[in-house]
Amino acid sequence: MRVIGSINMDVVVEVERAPGTGETVLGSDYRLHPGGKGANQAVAAARLGAPVDMIGCLGQDAYGKALHEALQREALGLDHLHHVDTPSGAAFITVERNGQNRIVVAPGANAQLTAERLPSDLERTDWLLLQLEVPLETVATAARRVRSGGGRVVLNAAPARTLPDTLVEAVDYLVINETEAGVVLAVDPPTHAEDALQLANRLRTKHSTVVITLGAKGSVWSGPAGQGAVDALPVDVVDTTACGDAYVGALVWALSTGQPMWRAVELASANGALTATRAGAQPALPTIQELRCFASF
Numbered sequence: 001m002r003v004i005g006s007i008n009m010d011v012v013v014e015v016e017r018a019p020g021t022g023e024t025v026l027g028s029d030y031r032l033h034p035g036g037k038g039a040n041q042a043v044a045a046a047r048l049g050a051p052v053d054m055i056g057c058l059g060q061d062a063y064g065k066a067l068h069e070a071l072q073r074e075a076l077g078l079d080h081l082h083h084v085d086t087p088s089g090a091a092f093i094t095v096e097r098n099g100q101n102r103i104v105v106a107p108g109a110n111a112q113l114t115a116e117r118l119p120s121d122l123e124r125t126d127w128l129l130l131q132l133e134v135p136l137e138t139v140a141t142a143a144r145r146v147r148s149g150g151g152r153v154v155l156n157a158a159p160a161r162t163l164p165d166t167l168v169e170a171v172d173y174l175v176i177n178e179t180e181a182g183v184v185l186a187v188d189p190p191t192h193a194e195d196a197l198q199l200a201n202r203l204r205t206k207h208s209t210v211v212i213t214l215g216a217k218g219s220v221w222s223g224p225a226g227q228g229a230v231d232a233l234p235v236d237v238v239d240t241t242a243c244g245d246a247y248v249g250a251l252v253w254a255l256s257t258g259q260p261m262w263r264a265v266e267l268a269s270a271n272g273a274l275t276a277t278r279a280g281a282q283p284a285l286p287t288i289q290e291l292r293c294f295a296s297f
């Protein structure tokens with residue numbers, strides 16, 4: 001499996017509640033955690049046992065060095081990490097007492113991941129996992145190249161933006177949360193599974209499967225093999241950062257090992273729920289042993 005995406009240093013502050021416009025609030029001391037949707041999803045899949053190559057850009061700065069070292073501690077292929085003369089990506093995150101977060105990303109080096117920096121043998125990829133924190137043109141080019149080689153393409157459309165048709169056509173699995181689905185379709189976010197299934201049906205192509213996650217309300221999917229819904233497992237939420245990444249990483253790991261869609265969604269959902277019980281992005285991502293124990297399989 002290959003993951004093409006962002007690598008960020010997360011600067012995290014816990015707050016009683018997020019500030020409103022023009023308001024200042026006092027928070028906790030800040031903490032630094034390795035993050036970035038691309039890196040988080042790569043680490044999530046690798047901790048469950050998937051062989052993963054990470055393709056991305058880091059700055060030649062202290063954060064870049066720390067992020068590279070963090071990725072080296074995971075079982076990831078890092079031959080296609082580029083070190084560029086731009087500050088590393090960073091994300092500024094507030095986490096409220098109820099575990100909900102707000103994130104602002106400064107893309108930095110991630111914006112330097114141009115299509116020219118993609119590996120020359122990309123067409124030989126079996127599973128490709130993409131998000132939208134690196135240039136859209138790179139994402140679309142990578143998706144088309146992998147699909148032309150017969151590989152499977154998974155896109156987590158986060159952060160949400162309008163998707164070009166050429167990208168949509170190259171995607172086999174589109175994973176999106178309820179807010180992002182609302183943005184992409186310019187409608188109100190779905191509030192329950194039936195609404196979400198309708199949006200999934202609008203978003204899917206003839207060959208693609210769409211998964212919409214609904215946080216504590218579970219997730220739904222619709223594709224050529226059918227449709228379904230799973231409830232979220234109830235947990236005591238500490239921090240929802242990277243829950244979506246844990247979900248997507250687990251989904252692709254499960255699909256790449258031949259699990260049927262319903263089972264892959266169940267495992268993804270459990271991995272996301274377990275991640276919500278711990279603080280931070282990559283520090284919170286479960287190992288296969290932890291997932292087995294939590295989801296009893």
Ligand code: RIB
Binds near residue numbers: 006008035133242243
């Ligand atoms: O999905 C969570 C991630 O979004 C954080 O780790 C942050 O870096 C942003 O990319």
